[in-house]
Amino acid sequence: MLRGRVNFVVIACPPSMIMQWHEELGQKFGIAATILDRNYLAQIRRRRGFGTNPWASGSCFLVSHRLLADETYASGLREILGTMRSNSMLILDEAHHAAQTSGSRYAIDSQFTRAVRDIAQGFEHRLFLSATPHNGHSNSFTALLEILDPHRFTRGLPLETADLEPVMVRRLKSDLRALGEHFPERVVEEIRIDGLATDAADLRLSEMLESYGAMRDARLHALTARERAEGKLVFSGLQQRLLSSPEAFRKTLEVHLRAMKAPTAAERSALSSLATVFADGKEVDGLDEDDLNYSAAVTEDVDDDPSLVTAATDRRKMPSRYD
Numbered sequence: 001m002l003r004g005r006v007n008f009v010v011i012a013c014p015p016s017m018i019m020q021w022h023e024e025l026g027q028k029f030g031i032a033a034t035i036l037d038r039n040y041l042a043q044i045r046r047r048r049g050f051g052t053n054p055w056a057s058g059s060c061f062l063v064s065h066r067l068l069a070d071e072t073y074a075s076g077l078r079e080i081l082g083t084m085r086s087n088s089m090l091i092l093d094e095a096h097h098a099a100q101t102s103g104s105r106y107a108i109d110s111q112f113t114r115a116v117r118d119i120a121q122g123f124e125h126r127l128f129l130s131a132t133p134h135n136g137h138s139n140s141f142t143a144l145l146e147i148l149d150p151h152r153f154t155r156g157l158p159l160e161t162a163d164l165e166p167v168m169v170r171r172l173k174s175d176l177r178a179l180g181e182h183f184p185e186r187v188v189e190e191i192r193i194d195g196l197a198t199d200a201a202d203l204r205l206s207e208m209l210e211s212y213g214a215m216r217d218a219r220l221h222a223l224t225a226r227e228r229a230e231g232k233l234v235f236s237g238l239q240q241r242l243l244s245s246p247e248a249f250r251k252t253l254e255v256h257l258r259a260m261k262a263p264t265a266a267e268r269s270a271l272s273s274l275a276t277v278f279a280d281g282k283e284v285d286g287l288d289e290d291d292l293n294y295s296a297a298v299t300e301d302v303d304d305d306p307s308l309v310t311a312a313t314d315r316r317k318m319p320s321r322y323d
Helices: 015-029 037-047 071-081 110-119 140-146 173-178 201-220 225-244 247-261 265-279 290-292 308-315
Strands: 008-014 061-065 085-092 123-128
Touching: 008 015, 015 061, 061 140, 071 085, 071 110, 085 110, 110 140, 123 140, 201 225, 225 247
Parallel strands: 008 061, 008 085, 085 123
Antiparallel strands: none
């Protein structure tokens, strides 16, 4: 797939999937991809000079989403691509991150969306991969398709199913089972709960969480829209954990309660930056400056990492006007 007509490949994916891509390319296709990150950039500059373009040092690169949106790395890639580089391919994994999160006709692109749109036009071939359904907004979906093929699609215009057939391949587990793959079939069975007492622990816990959410909203009311959004993320996470399982809720709640204690000045500064990362739905992978430079308006992938919960909890308390 990556040989023959294609001689320059860039694979962009979340930081957590870089090594998986690297290993599978080597094991399944015999391709030794170069991981382009801060360490590789520093290594190339030491060996060949500060002005060396790292993208000129190979033909198959792996780069994280956040670095693709960083001008330090993107400028060199644009230089290599030119107007359009023949026989080049961009593979964008977890492509839903590049879709607009708003359904508005005139939704503002995130920094990552703008970066992908800017860079994608320099590749002759583009392959977008995702196992996550799009957000249901047709304008957001067509905007993503426009990045994939701007000659065929235009954001905001109606889209027919037939329009997707030439460019989209969708594989369900049922399709894979038909090919002999052993995926268990999911059977959803309704469990009806009747006669549950109004003071049952399950119902009471949900009511208490709802009351707590109302209290948080009242305390966040005087803040800016962004600060309110950051503060509400913890409550959203608690709701998700409660719906997941009592044990998941307990773990997240314990972290939240510990974080309610007043942090030191140093902790407040660090947590403030991390809260911004959390509010933007950024991938926290080592928490270096590359993570803090990454900007994407997505939150669906935020998990219950204790540091994230702590950060967003602390955001609720800062600065002193919260008290």
